[in-house]
Amino acid sequence: MKVAGKHTRTIWLAADAKDGIGAVEVIDQRKLPHAFVTVRLETLDEAATAISDMWIRGAPLIGATAAYGIALAMRSDPSDSSLAAAYDILLTTRPTAINLKWALEDLRHTLKQVPPERRAQAAYRRAAEICDEDVAICSSIGDHGFGVIKEIAARKKAGEVTNILTHCNAGWLATVDWGTALAPIYKAFDAGMPIHVWVDETRPRNQGASLTAWELNQHGVPHTVIVDNVGGHLMQHGRVDMCIVGTDRTTTNGDVCNKIGTYLKALAAHDNNVPFYVGLPSPTIDWTMKSGMDIPIEERDGTEVTVMSGRTKDGQVVEVTITPEGSPAANFGFDVTPARLITGLVTERGVCAASEAGLKKLFPGQLSAIGPSGRYWSLGFGVTYISGAVLAGFNQELIWELFAPDGVSGQTRHLVSVLTTVYPHVLAVPGLALLIAGLRMSRLVFILTGLFPVVATIACLAIRASY
Ligand code: MRU
Numbered sequence: 001m002k003v004a005g006k007h008t009r010t011i012w013l014a015a016d017a018k019d020g021i022g023a024v025e026v027i028d029q030r031k032l033p034h035a036f037v038t039v040r041l042e043t044l045d046e047a048a049t050a051i052s053d054m055w056i057r058g059a060p061l062i063g064a065t066a067a068y069g070i071a072l073a074m075r076s077d078p079s080d081s082s083l084a085a086a087y088d089i090l091l092t093t094r095p096t097a098i099n100l101k102w103a104l105e106d107l108r109h110t111l112k113q114v115p116p117e118r119r120a121q122a123a124y125r126r127a128a129e130i131c132d133e134d135v136a137i138c139s140s141i142g143d144h145g146f147g148v149i150k151e152i153a154a155r156k157k158a159g160e161v162t163n164i165l166t167h168c169n170a171g172w173l174a175t176v177d178w179g180t181a182l183a184p185i186y187k188a189f190d191a192g193m194p195i196h197v198w199v200d201e202t203r204p205r206n207q208g209a210s211l212t213a214w215e216l217n218q219h220g221v222p223h224t225v226i227v228d229n230v231g232g233h234l235m236q237h238g239r240v241d242m243c244i245v246g247t248d249r250t251t252t253n254g255d256v257c258n259k260i261g262t263y264l265k266a267l268a269a270h271d272n273n274v275p276f277y278v279g280l281p282s283p284t285i286d287w288t289m290k291s292g293m294d295i296p297i298e299e300r301d302g303t304e305v306t307v308m309s310g311r312t313k314d315g316q317v318v319e320v321t322i323t324p325e326g327s328p329a330a331n332f333g334f335d336v337t338p339a340r341l342i343t344g345l346v347t348e349r350g351v352c353a354a355s356e357a358g359l360k361k362l363f364p365g366q367l368s369a370i371g372p373s374g375r376y377w378s379l380g381f382g383v384t385y386i387s388g389a390v391l392a393g394f395n396q397e398l399i400w401e402l403f404a405p406d407g408v409s410g411q412t413r414h415l416v417s418v419l420t421t422v423y424p425h426v427l428a429v430p431g432l433a434l435l436i437a438g439l440r441m442s443r444l445v446f447i448l449t450g451l452f453p454v455v456a457t458i459a460c461l462a463i464r465a466s467y
Contacts, residue, residue: 058174145184170246180279255292
């Protein structure tokens with residue numbers, strides 16, 4: 001997007017980089033909206049600080065910065081141990097946005113296949129690709145979301161303004177370019193649609209008031225900043241036609257984790273029949289997690305709640321304390337909006353229901369890897385191993401009577417006896433491991449199928465007793 005008329009991304013390689021390797025530059029988002037300042041990241045530690053101290057923020061941009069963090073580490077030391085340490089350091093910078101882990105795993109996987117002397121180049125190349133991919137994904141979310149806005153606008157009188165409410169900043173500052181929730185708004189505005197954006201202030205860090213408002217201003221999109229509690233009132237009075245927000249992590253059941261306060265907006269939207277959409281790039285989907293309730297929620301320092309910064313009349317940016325001395329503050333960064341409150345997920349592949357079925361339709365390969373078939377497969381194996389082990393352990397004598405009623409030589413009997421004693425224990429180990437994997441995926445399936453070896457063992461004991 002443009003800053004003062006100049007096309008700008010949120011992260012880029014410094015102009016003095018040589019052969020694609022060098023420092024990385026980002027916008028210091030802590031200084032917005034009062035000053036547009038860029039900052040150079042020279043080292044892994046600087047990249048980690050930029051993420052944890054929120055010089056940059058927003059799930060996709062956190063992922064892109066982490067990728068460059070690995071590249072910076074490889075520039076100074078491309079060894080295996082340096083790669084592992086960089087991965088660990090960056091992974092702990094922020095807990096909620098899954099794009100961080102996604103990007104780190106991508107880089108680690110890519111670099112493990114490359115000899116150390118070529119790792120720096122490969123890391124910078126892959127980080128740049130991740131940035132370009134993010135731009136393409138967000139642009140595509142913009143196109144699909146624009147379709148949604150057009151549908152909603154078509155229900156209004158011709159020429160009437162479409163009012164869209166958004167929370168936090170899921171604009172281009174939160175990504176590499178375009179944004180997720182704001183991309184459809186930019187596409188609609190650029191196409192000449194009359195739109196207006198209600199911008200939630202988004203306490204405590206004010207990403208809405210400081211960043212979303214700044215972005216929309218730069219682009220000329222009509223908007224109004226509101227405090228966080230206004231949305232419900234506006235919805236009750238028909239002044240919001242749709243909501244669209246971003247996400248830091250979406251689980252396979254369609255639950256959406258986003259900036260604290262999103263859930264309350266979704267509840268108000270549901271109560272007032274206002275469509276509630278989520279701009280969702282696929283790297284923000286946690287394919288290993290089934291429910292939003294399992295997502296780790298970041299808790300930041302309470303001073304972000306008790307102290308606010310702002311510009312004085314004479315242009316100074318100052319900090320002021322707004323709470324009584326000694327009052328403690330809690331600072332939860334994110335909340336989870338259950339799938340049932342979400343009208344649709346706007347992804348780069350189209351719009352889908354916020355559900356496992358909806359995601360599976362758009363991303364069939366991803367879910368089949370961990371989906372029901374994989375789950376049943378592992379449980380099936382686990383149950384077979386364990387029941388085989390249990391049956392054999394309990395029934396050595398029965399096996400003899402069934403398969404060698406007339407007796408065999410002493411040597412054969414000895415060999416078979418050793419095998420039937422050892423193999424139940426060998427089989428039980430992978431069997432247990434597979435069952436635990438299955439248990440983590442679905443308790444109900446585990447309980448139902450887990451009954452099988454119990455029933456089978458009881459049946460065997462009963463048969464043996466009758467001999
Ligand atoms: O704490 P932040 O500013 O990193 O939180 C950002 C958000 O919650 C965004 O809505 C989310 O990352 C989606 S960004 C496209």
